[in-house]
Amino acid sequence: xxxxxxxxxxxxxxxxxxxxxxxxxxxxxxxxxxxxxxxxxxxxxxxxxxxxxxxxxxxxxxxxxxxxxxxxxxxxxxxxxxxxxxxxxxxxxxxxxxxxxxxxxxxxxxxxxxxxxxxxxxxxxxxxxxxxxxxxxxxxxxxxxxxxxxxxxxxxxxxxxxxxxxxxxxxxxxxxxxxxxxxxxxxxxxxxxxxxxxxxxxxxxxxxxxxxxxxxxxxxxxxxxxxxxxxxxxxxxxxxxxxxxxxxxxxxxxxxxxxxxxxxxxxxxxxxxxxxxxxxxxxxxxxxxxxxxxxxxxxxxxxxxxxxxxxxxxxxxxxxxxxxxxxxxxxxxxxxxxxxxxxxxxxxxxxxxxxxxxxxxxxxxxxxxxxxxxxxxxxxxxxxxxxxxxxxxxxxxxxxxxxxxxxxxxxxxx
Amino acid sequence: xxxxxxxxxxxxxxxxxxxxxxxxxxxxxxxxxxxxxxxxxxxxxxxxxxxxxxxxxxxxxxxxxxxxxxxxxxxxxxxxxxxxxxxxxxxxxxxxxxxxxxxxxxxxxxxxxxxxxxxxxxxxxxxxxxxxxxxxxxxxxxxxxxxxxxxxxxxxxxxxxxxxxxxxxxxxxxxxxxxxxxx
Numbered sequence: 001x002x003x004x005x006x007x008x009x010x011x012x013x014x015x016x017x018x019x020x021x022x023x024x025x026x027x028x029x030x031x032x033x034x035x036x037x038x039x040x041x042x043x044x045x046x047x048x049x050x051x052x053x054x055x056x057x058x059x060x061x062x063x064x065x066x067x068x069x070x071x072x073x074x075x076x077x078x079x080x081x082x083x084x085x086x087x088x089x090x091x092x093x094x095x096x097x098x099x100x101x102x103x104x105x106x107x108x109x110x111x112x113x114x115x116x117x118x119x120x121x122x123x124x125x126x127x128x129x130x131x132x133x134x135x136x137x138x139x140x141x142x143x144x145x146x147x148x149x150x151x152x153x154x155x156x157x158x159x160x161x162x163x164x165x166x167x168x169x170x171x172x173x174x175x176x177x178x179x180x181x182x183x184x185x186x187x188x189x190x191x192x193x194x195x196x197x198x199x200x201x202x203x204x205x206x207x208x209x210x211x212x213x214x215x216x217x218x219x220x221x222x223x224x225x226x227x228x229x230x231x232x233x234x235x236x237x238x239x240x241x242x243x244x245x246x247x248x249x250x251x252x253x254x255x256x257x258x259x260x261x262x263x264x265x266x267x268x269x270x271x272x273x274x275x276x277x278x279x280x281x282x283x284x285x286x287x288x289x290x291x292x293x294x295x296x297x298x299x300x301x302x303x304x305x306x307x308x309x310x311x312x313x314x315x316x317x318x319x320x321x322x323x324x325x326x327x328x329x330x331x332x333x334x335x336x337x338x339x340x341x342x343x344x345x346x347x348x349x350x351x352x353x354x355x356x357x358x359x360x361x362x363x364x365x366x367x368x369x370x371x372x373x374x375x376x377x378x379x380x381x382x383x384x385x386x387x388x389x390x391x392x393x394x395x396x397x398x399x400x401x402x403x404x405x406x407x408x409x410x411x412x413x414x
Numbered sequence: 415x416x417x418x419x420x421x422x423x424x425x426x427x428x429x430x431x432x433x434x435x436x437x438x439x440x441x442x443x444x445x446x447x448x449x450x451x452x453x454x455x456x457x458x459x460x461x462x463x464x465x466x467x468x469x470x471x472x473x474x475x476x477x478x479x480x481x482x483x484x485x486x487x488x489x490x491x492x493x494x495x496x497x498x499x500x501x502x503x504x505x506x507x508x509x510x511x512x513x514x515x516x517x518x519x520x521x522x523x524x525x526x527x528x529x530x531x532x533x534x535x536x537x538x539x540x541x542x543x544x545x546x547x548x549x550x551x552x553x554x555x556x557x558x559x560x561x562x563x564x565x566x567x568x569x570x571x572x573x574x575x576x577x578x579x580x581x582x583x584x585x586x587x588x589x590x591x592x593x594x595x596x597x
Binding site: 074077097183220308 | 567
């Protein structure tokens with residue numbers, strides 16, 4: 001509701017009218033005032049006007065003063081906030097995040113399995129605007145220790161520097177720039193309860209090494225990575241002979257006689273599209289000579305396309321190893337690929353299917369597999385998953401059987 | 415066994431140059447200051463800042479859009495000739511992203527990342543991503559009226575920019591309400 005005030009001039013005319021009426025005679029007829037009376041009325045009205053003007057000015061000054069006080073109070077509150085942040089600046093500059101996932105697996109021919117597969121905490125700290133630290137601390141399979149099934153791992157712990165606006169360097173323990181899931185594997189970001197097998201068996205995700213790296217990017221969406229890191233130390237005998245995943249040293253007193261070199265080129269210049277290729281060169285995949293396994297080169301390429309409700313992921317990865325023993329075992333070429341189309345009929349629901357083909361070192365790592373499933377996101381950072389997969393191994397043997405499996409999972413990130 | 419002398423030399427040189435470069439060459443973080451952004455938007459005639467006070471429904475809706483309470487009791491803006499400009503911040507994965515936004519009667523006019531501190535998701539800085547936003551309006555349930563295609567591996571940074579676009583459009587509506595003499 002709006003209030004309307006009378007202007008001083010209007011008020012003066014009203015006063016004049018009232019006094020004129022008071023000047024009416026006893027018979028009710030108006031009496032014309034004399035010049036002296038009119039002069040008196042005008043003088044009186046002028047005094048009233050002056051008084052009202054003064055009052056209005058005082059009110060305006062008080063309002064302005066009140067505004068200034070209110071502004072000063074707000075600024076003071078904001079300054080207190082800033083000072084409080086300054087007192088505990090490390091809190092302001094330190095960030096915590098994390099993710100986790102619980103899996104239920106029902107695999108044909110095996111016991112059903114319920115596993116807190118991953119519980120992860122991120123800790124980051126910003127030393128300056130251009131120097132920052134990032135780490136990832138992980139517990140796998142809930143309990144770690146002697147005789148337990150789990151592990152405690154530091155998968156990332158590096159310091160990153162902004163060298164130029166489009167050029168970064170980092171040193172420490174970090175994830176290698178290869179594949180789709182190795183760097184981004186929070187459960188809400190991918191389909192399937194378990195990660196795809198190509199990025200577990202051929203690309204041994206999660207794959208982290210110690211070393212130094214450069215990352216640059218251009219305005220057109222092209223970026224590049226170069227890294228010099230510790231290398232693999234793959235076994236050449238036993239059940240896991242020439243198995244890439246068993247070669248990860250996890251930067252735990254890692255043998256660093258022979259380093260590895262990684263380069264990646266990536267294009268993300270069209271929203272929803274990612275095209276990338278990585279080459280990783282292992283100067284000696286066992287860290288020792290005369291054991292029948294020498295150099296190794298990984299070639300990986302992938303594409304991601306997400307347009308509206310439709311999505312597609314496809315990845316191909318291949319290892320070529322040199323050495324008499326690895327060639328004799330037929331493990332000198334190990335490869336895998338998958339294609340994964342998906343569709344989101346609703347914002348919170350996604351459906352997918354995936355076909356994978358692998359040829360790894362062990363018998364159980366040589367198979368093709370169909371998988372269908374769904375993700376449900378009750379919140380963008382929380383996901384419920386279900387999938388069904390059917391695996392056909394190339395040659396059935398002990399520990400390498402065909403199977404069908406049903407999986408359920410719940411995951412989160414923050 | 416030990417690596418060859420040549421290999422060791424190359425690796426050592428890479429590490430050394432990287433560390434040397436890291437120690438002495440450090441970039442300034444913001445790509446554009448707030449003042450420079452405003453001067454560009456209002457062509458060197460930046461109006462006096464005003465503020466939206468976060469109380470009642472405005473406070474609740476702001477928290478609903480961001481997914482958390484706004485860390486302050488008011489949000490400053492600059493308004494002139496039916497356009498409003500905002501400098502807002504939202505955390506992507508772990509670090510705040512500073513964004514400048516301009517809104518007019520036709521919707522979102524401009525969105526620009528002024529400072530980006532995340533390790534991944536740098537793509538959201540560039541026009542090939544931000545060009546999706548101009549002309550975007552707010553639906554009745556405070557969502558964007560068009561789909562924004564994301565960046566793989568940068569989901570949280572993309573989401574942060576979408577939130578700030580929604581917030582600027584919503585707050586612009588509030589400034590129209592405040593300045594409307596019939597309301």
